[in-house]
Structures are given as structure tokens and as C-alpha cells.
Amino acid sequence: MAFVVDIADPADPRLDDFRDLNSSDRRPDLPDGKGLVIAEGVLVAERLVQSRFRTHAFLGVERRRLELLDTIADLDVPFYRTTADVMADVVGFHLNRGVLAAAHRPPALELDDVLDGARTVAVLEGVNDHENLGSMFRNAAGLGADAVLFGDKCADPLYRRAVRVSMGHVLRVPFARVPDWPRGLDLIRQKGFQVIALTPNPTAVPLAQAMTGERVALLLGAEGPGLAEHTMRATDVRARIPMAPGTDSLNVATAAAMAFYERVRMQG
Amino acid sequence: MAFVVDIADPADPRLDDFRDLNSSDRRPDLPDGKGLVIAEGVLVAERLVQSRFRTHAFLGVERRRLELLDTIADLDVPFYRTTADVMADVVGFHLNRGVLAAAHRPPALELDDVLDGARTVAVLEGVNDHENLGSMFRNAAGLGADAVLFGDKCADPLYRRAVRVSMGHVLRVPFARVPDWPRGLDLIRQKGFQVIALTPNPTAVPLAQAMTGERVALLLGAEGPGLAEHTMRATDVRARIPMAPGTDSLNVATAAAMAFYERVRMQG
CATH class of the missing domain: 3.40.1280.10 (SPOUT methyltransferase, trefoil knot domain)
Structure with missing residues (x-):
């Protein structure tokens, strides 16, 4: 089961993989930057977990974590649990889907x-x-x-x-x-x-x-x-x-x- | 030819039909409010003029007016000419298409x-x-x-x-x-x-x-x-x-x- 880590401070560096999602030069999913893939919402997060991508962290509110319980049952990664307001501070805008998942990009397919x-x-x-x-x-x-x-x-x-x-x-x-x-x-x-x-x-x-x-x-x-x-x-x-x-x-x-x-x- | 009216003051009431386009309760194209139709950009403004809707005013920058010259040749309505900054002030956001046209809604078709x-x-x-x-x-x-x-x-x-x-x-x-x-x-x-x-x-x-x-x-x-x-x-x-x-x-x-x-x- 993804383990819960409660976070109250939006500046917490453990959330850096979800920070500034709308920033054109800092967002974590820039292919030449951190090179992450960010999934938004329960449905897409589920599909990320089921994909060839390896999910390494979640950020979300408790309600969405509960919706994802089956999906995250076999994962040994952190679920950073927080409030919608802290999430908005971190990502840079209000995100009404309530949960994000991050994965590293695997090597490109041939x-x-x-x-x-x-x-x-x-x-x-x-x-x-x-x-x-x-x-x-x-x-x-x-x-x-x-x-x-x-x-x-x-x-x-x-x-x-x-x-x-x-x-x-x-x-x-x-x-x-x-x-x-x-x-x-x-x-x-x-x-x-x-x-x-x-x-x-x-x-x-x-x-x-x-x-x-x-x-x-x-x-x-x-x-x-x-x-x-x-x-x-x-x-x-x-x-x-x-x-x-x-x-x-x-x-x-x-x-x-x-x-x-x-x-x-x-x-x- | 649509006649040019130069406007420098974003508060000018002659621009009210283009004001606050993103406002959920004041925008001029609310069907139960002013009931206008607003066309954005040269292509859509052209199609508005060619439609069953009667265009009654334009708001735009000179460059877009020049692109619309053929379209507005037979119209006897004002083209409110201004700058991109004034336009942004009026409509409430930066509009990169540079021209708007407004029409009243005709009666609904049967x-x-x-x-x-x-x-x-x-x-x-x-x-x-x-x-x-x-x-x-x-x-x-x-x-x-x-x-x-x-x-x-x-x-x-x-x-x-x-x-x-x-x-x-x-x-x-x-x-x-x-x-x-x-x-x-x-x-x-x-x-x-x-x-x-x-x-x-x-x-x-x-x-x-x-x-x-x-x-x-x-x-x-x-x-x-x-x-x-x-x-x-x-x-x-x-x-x-x-x-x-x-x-x-x-x-x-x-x-x-x-x-x-x-x-x-x-x-x-």
C-alpha cells in the first residue's frame, strides 16, 4: 500500500515533483528537465499505475486517496496527503481533480x-x-x-x-x-x-x-x-x-x- | 464601409457590447442578458458578417481591420479601432486574435x-x-x-x-x-x-x-x-x-x- 505522508507546508521539498506545473521552464514534466509524467485525477492516475510507467509518488486529498485504494494497494511509494489549498499552492493553480501521480519516463520505445x-x-x-x-x-x-x-x-x-x-x-x-x-x-x-x-x-x-x-x-x-x-x-x-x-x-x-x-x- | 471610430479610453461606453467577456454574469453574450453574439478573430468575424446574424459593431486593432476590408466594405457600422492593451482592458483578458465583432441574436429558427x-x-x-x-x-x-x-x-x-x-x-x-x-x-x-x-x-x-x-x-x-x-x-x-x-x-x-x-x- 502506498504509505501516507501528511504534508502541511507547500514549500516542503518532498513535493518538488509536483511543483509549478504551469511553469514553462520549471515544470517537472519538461522532457529535457526532470522528465516526469504527471497524471491528474483518479482515472488517469489509475491508468498511470497500470501502464509501463513506474509511478513513484502521489499528491492528493484524502477523498481521492480513498477512491484510489485498490489502485495503490500494491505500491510501496509515498502518497503525500494534504489539502486542496496546499495542493493549489504547490502546483500553482486550483486543481479540481484532487490528486496527482508522478512517474519517471521509461526509455522510449523502438x-x-x-x-x-x-x-x-x-x-x-x-x-x-x-x-x-x-x-x-x-x-x-x-x-x-x-x-x-x-x-x-x-x-x-x-x-x-x-x-x-x-x-x-x-x-x-x-x-x-x-x-x-x-x-x-x-x-x-x-x-x-x-x-x-x-x-x-x-x-x-x-x-x-x-x-x-x-x-x-x-x-x-x-x-x-x-x-x-x-x-x-x-x-x-x-x-x-x-x-x-x-x-x-x-x-x-x-x-x-x-x-x-x-x-x-x-x-x- | 464600416466607419472607423478611434477609441483610447477602455471605459468608453460605446465599447460596452465587448466588455467583460469572461464575466459569468455580465458578459454581453449571455442569452438572458444582452443576448449578443461575439465573434473572435478575422475568420470568425467574416463568417458572422456572411451569416443570418446582423453585425452591428467591431472592436479591433488596425492590422486586423485591414485584413477585414473586403468583409466590411458594405457595412454601415462602427469599427472601434484601438490598441491591444485597451482591448485587453475592455474584454478582461489578453485576446490574441486582435478583432471582435458583435451581432444581435435574430429570432430562433423553427x-x-x-x-x-x-x-x-x-x-x-x-x-x-x-x-x-x-x-x-x-x-x-x-x-x-x-x-x-x-x-x-x-x-x-x-x-x-x-x-x-x-x-x-x-x-x-x-x-x-x-x-x-x-x-x-x-x-x-x-x-x-x-x-x-x-x-x-x-x-x-x-x-x-x-x-x-x-x-x-x-x-x-x-x-x-x-x-x-x-x-x-x-x-x-x-x-x-x-x-x-x-x-x-x-x-x-x-x-x-x-x-x-x-x-x-x-x-x-
Whole structure:
């Protein structure tokens, strides 16, 4: 059982792993800083504990600890118990979820390991919005996509806000970096994946016709710029989601959801 | 051409329609207060001007006015020109989009008028999150759904944040209230719509099989609670999006997007 440590002083250094969560240069989940992962709320904390990440501390109010009793039963780590006010002082804002969990980042997964056994993967380029990244993982989990891969210029999927928006699924759905972007797409193709670029371009093939592979890698770019042309050229086919004229491209996580749905639909 | 009125004093009463935008009890876009609609940014302001809403004033910096010149060319309304700092003082926070437009709400559309000619409509119950509402309208516009209808307990789709997240599509996609909820669903059915409840329940029919009508009304509830059971009973069929086991239900706007996509796909 995670052992209770009561803390009344927000300056207590034992809480440093939860301090200044909104600080752009001090927050503990900066990948080049402390490199932690912070889970907010009971549901996401549960998913952190069940994940490949090793949870090493909790900070929360008693009510949330009681909700987590089963989850923390087998852990030998501190649960720093305090009040909502002290928590707010520590993290830097009022946190209405009442509990946080912290873990160290394990080594990144290798592309080969993530592709092994996968049938549907998303590959992202330039997706630098944490909420979109979080939604992407949530949709991948919900619709049974196997992994998310990162090309260039994507934001950190393990930032607290992405973790929260993903409802913790960023801790569960495997992800890896594609090296030597975009040439590294060949590594995916060599595993037998059909590499499909999603684009709003009306001359592209409708998604349902384009997706013919047994294994499929779906490339998505950020809203607005979309995929770079030289990335498009490194794919097997350009596919579009049929859109109404005069509208904007869909949110990238929504576009991905539609492609994942199409996969599920085809597999019956 | 909208005429320029330079304003240097944030307390100037001519700016009252843009004042305290984040105030929960004074903001000008409260439906029971001033009842305005506030568009933020160039794109959404353009869409407001092109909509059925009558824009009556702008507040913004010169750079944004220049970007809007074509849009405001035929309008005989004031463009209150000021600095970003004065704008921040007026609205109550720093607004990086640099321009706002205000319109009065026109009379609500009637259900009959909105259904006339429509083939695909979403019907919402308990969707009280403004961002979800905004995303719903954006997805409806992008995927060619014809209207959004409101049952009980939904948030105001014309609140600034919903307008912004919709990218202005809440100003374009018609919406109306369904009276006498949920019995009012009969009014929709009488127009020849198949009334389909979306549910994560694994015993429901897969969406692609359930959607057989020429005209389709897709009922969606909020994440978590979903549709009320007595609402479900007032529908023709319960349909599910095939989900991976052990995951959460999809965001309501994402679920709607998938149903809209399925419609587009079926119509070839």
C-alpha cells in the first residue's frame, strides 16, 4: 500500500515533483528537465499505475486517496496527503481533480517494437498542439488503432495536458519516433504497411477506396499546413475524407478518428 | 464601409457590447442578458458578417481591420479601432486574435424550417460543454450534416467560446430547439426521418447497419451519462460505433463526426 505522508507546508521539498506545473521552464514534466509524467485525477492516475510507467509518488486529498485504494494497494511509494489549498499552492493553480501521480519516463520505445504486430498506426508530422495529441491517443485507443508514430515537429505527448486530454491513453497506446524523417517511412513500408497520406485535397482518392492494405500507416499533418509536400511524396497514396465545400479541414484528431473508424468498419 | 471610430479610453461606453467577456454574469453574450453574439478573430468575424446574424459593431486593432476590408466594405457600422492593451482592458483578458465583432441574436429558427430539405441532422441531449458544442458544429459543417437540433439540457451554442471552437460554423449550420422533449422527436419522425440513438452499448447495432433511412436524425448525449433511457425509447434504433474493449466512450463531437462520415460514405 502506498504509505501516507501528511504534508502541511507547500514549500516542503518532498513535493518538488509536483511543483509549478504551469511553469514553462520549471515544470517537472519538461522532457529535457526532470522528465516526469504527471497524471491528474483518479482515472488517469489509475491508468498511470497500470501502464509501463513506474509511478513513484502521489499528491492528493484524502477523498481521492480513498477512491484510489485498490489502485495503490500494491505500491510501496509515498502518497503525500494534504489539502486542496496546499495542493493549489504547490502546483500553482486550483486543481479540481484532487490528486496527482508522478512517474519517471521509461526509455522510449523502438519503432520496430511498436510496429511488431500492429495493423493500424497513425504517423504524425507537425502536430504541436497538446490537446490535439491527447485527443489523437484517446481516439486511437477507442477505435483500436495500435500505435502512434512521430515524425518531425510534434509536441511532447507526455506533457500533462496531453496526458489528461487523452484520458490516460497516451500511457497505454504505444508510441515511437520515426528516425530520419521522412525517409524513415521506408522502415514502415518495409514491414508491409501501406503508407497513406491524409489530405483535404479534393483530387485525392476517397479514404474508403484508398485504404487497401492489410497493414496501414495513416499520415496526418497539423490543421492548416497539413503534411509537407516532400512527406506526401514519400507515401503510397493520398487519401481524403469527403468534405463539404467551403468548409475548413477537420481537426487532426477527428480526421484520424474517421480513418480509424474506416479501418474498424472494413474489418467488419 | 464600416466607419472607423478611434477609441483610447477602455471605459468608453460605446465599447460596452465587448466588455467583460469572461464575466459569468455580465458578459454581453449571455442569452438572458444582452443576448449578443461575439465573434473572435478575422475568420470568425467574416463568417458572422456572411451569416443570418446582423453585425452591428467591431472592436479591433488596425492590422486586423485591414485584413477585414473586403468583409466590411458594405457595412454601415462602427469599427472601434484601438490598441491591444485597451482591448485587453475592455474584454478582461489578453485576446490574441486582435478583432471582435458583435451581432444581435435574430429570432430562433423553427424546427420545421430547419428540417425542411435536411437529410442528416444531429439531435443533442445534455451536451453542456461549449467546446464540444463548437466542435459539433464544425464537424457538421465539414461533413455536410444539415442541422443541429437541441433537446433538453444543452448549453448555449452562441456563447463566444462555442462560436470560436466551431470556427464560426455555429453561425452557418442551422439549429433549432425540439419542443416537448423527448416526445417532440415524433415531429422529426413524422417528416420521414429515421431516429437513431448513438450509444456505446455493445449490444446495439453497428452504426453502418443501423443507418438505413433516406433521412436520418442522429441522437447524441453527453459523454458519461449518454442519452436518458426514456429518450432512447423514443428512437427507432440504437446504434453503436464499434469501440475497442476497455476504453472510454468517444467525445460526443467525435462520435457525431463518425456518424456524419458514415452518411457521406453511404451516399458515395
